[in-house]
Amino acid sequence: MAFATASNPIAEEGIALNNSSFPWQLVIDRGKILDCIYDNKFFSLGAILVLESLPRRCELASDRNGRWELLPETELLAWQENVKQQAMQREATYIGKDPITEEEARLIRYVRRVKAQAEKEN
Known part of the structure; x- marks a missing residue:
């Protein structure tokens, strides 16, 4: 499929x-x-x-x-949501074409959170 x-x-x-x-x-x-x-x-x-x-x-x-x-419209919306979720999942576990480890993913999430928090404060 x-x-x-x-x-x-x-x-x-x-x-x-x-x-x-x-x-x-x-x-x-x-x-x-x-x-x-x-x-x-x-x-x-x-x-x-x-x-x-x-x-x-x-x-x-x-x-x-x-x-x-x-x-149908409902399935189209579900399909689009699925594509978005997969893109987010891939972004969270890959850098380019290379998979990253759980530790690397955790570090990237931390850096992104710190950056977002710094932007809010400024």
Whole structure:
């Protein structure tokens, strides 16, 4: 599922279709693909991907083909909040691409708190 479980909070890569080991028998029913394809990659039902700058979810249409549909307003808000939380979590535990230890994170939080307090006093 392409969503917050990915290392990228926006979208997971999906499964490349040009790999000969792709298990088509699991996703084709009477000639219909039961999931979504985008950019020559396979995404399961319920996967969320950013298309045209908006997140879309892979849903099953009435003709049993997967298609990308806009998220309802409530789910869009929840998705945006999830992205913000992941960004904050990543900021708190990484410097650039390198993970930091708990002690380093504690020191950074302390320095930020002291800086904010000094700014309030001035």
